[in-house]
Amino acid sequence: MTDGRRRPAPRATTLLAALLAVALAVVVPVLAGPALLGPGGAADAAARYVSPLKAETFYTSSMYGPRCLPVANASAWHIGIDLEAQNGAPIYAVAAGTVTHAVNPKNGNAGYVMVKSSGGGVRYDLVYVHMAKATKYVHAGQKVKAGQRIALVGSSGPATSPNLHLEVWKGGYGKTHVNPSTWLRARGVSIARARIFDQGVKTPTSCTYYSTATRLNIRSGPSTGYRVLKTVPRNTKMISKPGKKTNNFVPVTVGTTRGWASAAYVSPTKVGSGGTTKVTYVVTHDTWMRVGPTTAYKHVKAVKKGTRITVVYAHIKHSRDVSVGGKRGFVLDARLRRG
Numbered sequence: 001m002t003d004g005r006r007r008p009a010p011r012a013t014t015l016l017a018a019l020l021a022v023a024l025a026v027v028v029p030v031l032a033g034p035a036l037l038g039p040g041g042a043a044d045a046a047a048r049y050v051s052p053l054k055a056e057t058f059y060t061s062s063m064y065g066p067r068c069l070p071v072a073n074a075s076a077w078h079i080g081i082d083l084e085a086q087n088g089a090p091i092y093a094v095a096a097g098t099v100t101h102a103v104n105p106k107n108g109n110a111g112y113v114m115v116k117s118s119g120g121g122v123r124y125d126l127v128y129v130h131m132a133k134a135t136k137y138v139h140a141g142q143k144v145k146a147g148q149r150i151a152l153v154g155s156s157g158p159a160t161s162p163n164l165h166l167e168v169w170k171g172g173y174g175k176t177h178v179n180p181s182t183w184l185r186a187r188g189v190s191i192a193r194a195r196i197f198d199q200g201v202k203t204p205t206s207c208t209y210y211s212t213a214t215r216l217n218i219r220s221g222p223s224t225g226y227r228v229l230k231t232v233p234r235n236t237k238m239i240s241k242p243g244k245k246t247n248n249f250v251p252v253t254v255g256t257t258r259g260w261a262s263a264a265y266v267s268p269t270k271v272g273s274g275g276t277t278k279v280t281y282v283v284t285h286d287t288w289m290r291v292g293p294t295t296a297y298k299h300v301k302a303v304k305k306g307t308r309i310t311v312v313y314a315h316i317k318h319s320r321d322v323s324v325g326g327k328r329g330f331v332l333d334a335r336l337r338r339g
Ligand SMILES: [Zn+2]
Pocket: 062, 078, 080, 081, 082, 165, 166
């Protein structure tokens, strides 16, 4: 009572109104909170754009722009954004549209779903990449709504870990790629707010790669048609430039030789003599797997002392981004020993 008027005697109707008010007070905060945020963080049910992954279930590892290859055959100029998540986490259509492609992984290529949308009279093709089965929920020609589950997060194709690589093409695929993060923000969806954290990989001034082939040819140009300048053994250090890749060849400097190496045989880390380095960790004390790399983050699950960890995706801030029993999360280095 702020207006000073006398409170009327409670009659049946006002009691009902009061009860309704209590009921609404309970319902409204729920609606105003996570329920209204929808599967991917849309402002309301009528919103036309949503986050492709549920808020607070992913982190960003690679943003739009030049980068070093995180893995062989990856792109040097990243035309999308990478959202790291649980393997099998649902992917939602960012905008309503028509599925133009649902392509399963094949011959080392990633599975992907492409959805044609339009906004303000402009065509936008959104490409969702790395799923293990692109045809699980959708097929070409199918209409989808914003927020509709279209696939599950996977790691098919060139990927170091389960993640959703998202591209936005203005004018249609192959025309103009735009920064998905900026594009989404202009449509009311903030990846920066929805993510758990950003891995914060900054664009370096140079890239260091190691040859993964037993004998790798360094050629004078970006194809196998060019002459071999030099042949280098496995784990030879090569310096390259972020954002540079032509015909799946990267420019490299090896000692005093400047040439081109196939992007299929470069790695940002040295490899063991048998192929990729396999490191197993053993958990030294009962601990928690968390959604982020410090103790400030929420628990994913408890991890018992003695648990062996064989799947390690990344090393971030004194923690390992790992998979244990099908769950992905972070375990502090201080709770691990090599085993
Ligand atoms: Zn990517």
